[in-house]
Amino acid sequence: MHRMRKGFDEFMGGRTLQVAALSAVLAGTIPGTLLAQTHKEYRFNVGPRAGLSVNNPYGSVSVRPSTGNVIVINAVLFSDKVEVDNALVGNRVEVVSHLLPGSDAQSGRIDYEILAPADASVTLHSSSGTLHAEKLQGDVSMEGAGATVDVRDVTSAHVRVKTLNGPVTLTNVQDGHIEVDSLTGKVVLRSVNGPFVQVVSTSGEISYIGDFGDHGDYRFTSHSGNIEAVVPDSTSADVTVRSVRGEVHDDIHLQPKQHSSIPTIKEGVAFVGTMGRAAVSSTVVLRSFSGKIHLRKRAAE
């Protein structure tokens, strides 16, 4: 905290373009309580491939690309029981929602709208808010127990997501190294591809809609959640599917594979095969203990 304060003092001392402090006070009513919303804005000059870290226990964080090497943070504070600690440390901006005594999920809430250079590495943490990042090219890490995670239009990045029960949606993530862990939250991947795409869930449902790229390693595992992959005709992949106690369904009619890591293929429980041109295919492993696994063809539009 002292380091953050020190950073804040430096920041106030002129290392940033501008500090626009209180710009608006909005009145909002919560049953039994009157909470004033305060809007604050902070700007930081950063270099190429800057870092941005936001730890916001209650509330949302949204990151979009800025123009130029500047990070602009717009914060809406829902009461005076929470404040924004921020610091520019080297080429990294660190933001923490500092909960004051007596704060709770409502009064401790801050919603952030952040503009950051597209090549910035972004780390977001919230227990219960929505975490959103779009049109970035740097690494993205998001973590939160009940946080709703939404990542879209990200290219050539390492995307790391951890949630307990918050739903996770990744849309149009190209050439990514993707790791998603969720205990019970539903995970949806749309048009996601890259050299490594892994989703692990305990009881959450996993849904993949895309073409598995052309050279990646895709691994989706759930203990009791269902797994569904919907792929177009043009998909090329080596596929291994196995459910220990659940069911597997293959609507694609895979071609038999010569070398299988599954010693015994049991109808309705496991299958191994290839689709499309095996020479340029990805490796796909779908695995569940008691959930259903369904591999099906995307309906013609």
Next chain:
Amino acid sequence: MTCVELHESLVDNETGSSAEQQAHIKNCSECAKLVADLLVIAYAAGDLRAVHEPHPRVWKSIETTLRREGLIRQRRSLSLLPSLSSQWSWARWMAPAAALLLITLGIYLKQNPQSKNAISETTAEVTRPAETVPDAATGLNDADLLQEIAKQSPALQEQYADNLRHVNQYIQDAKNVVAADPTDEEARRSLMEAYQEKSMLFELALDRSLQ
């Protein structure tokens, strides 16, 4: 990353879950098998804690030794946890202790590759007794976690208890499959992932308690 670098990296990440480690493990069946074996051993060792909890002086001694060797550093976030120090101290030092165990075993196995089979057999033996003790599926102490959640966020205790049940069942199922066929690489991987899920549950719970 070479095999030696993989072994060295296990000091910082004993689960073998980082991108670099995964990339190497994917292409090196020996190291993949090694990490899976060591992970099971490390967690099985954790089970023993419930039977015989070392004196706090032992953990303090390990901490002192690891600091003197430069193998661990003060983590910034840990400084925020003075009130948790007594209850979570075992968990803090379990990780570096397990890492030390992993590295020691890794170096030993590297120098004595023929012993890997013996270790695998031992692993299978260690795994089987756990099937009969479902509540002691891991070395992580569920009661401590739920107690901490009850203290910090009582409303979430039921949710975490439910998550714990799910993830413990996941671990148990994965263990059973590995026990049934210790050579099943995918089963071993699932067991590692199950442990990682539980690790994440504790990690996020600890983050929540920090608030």
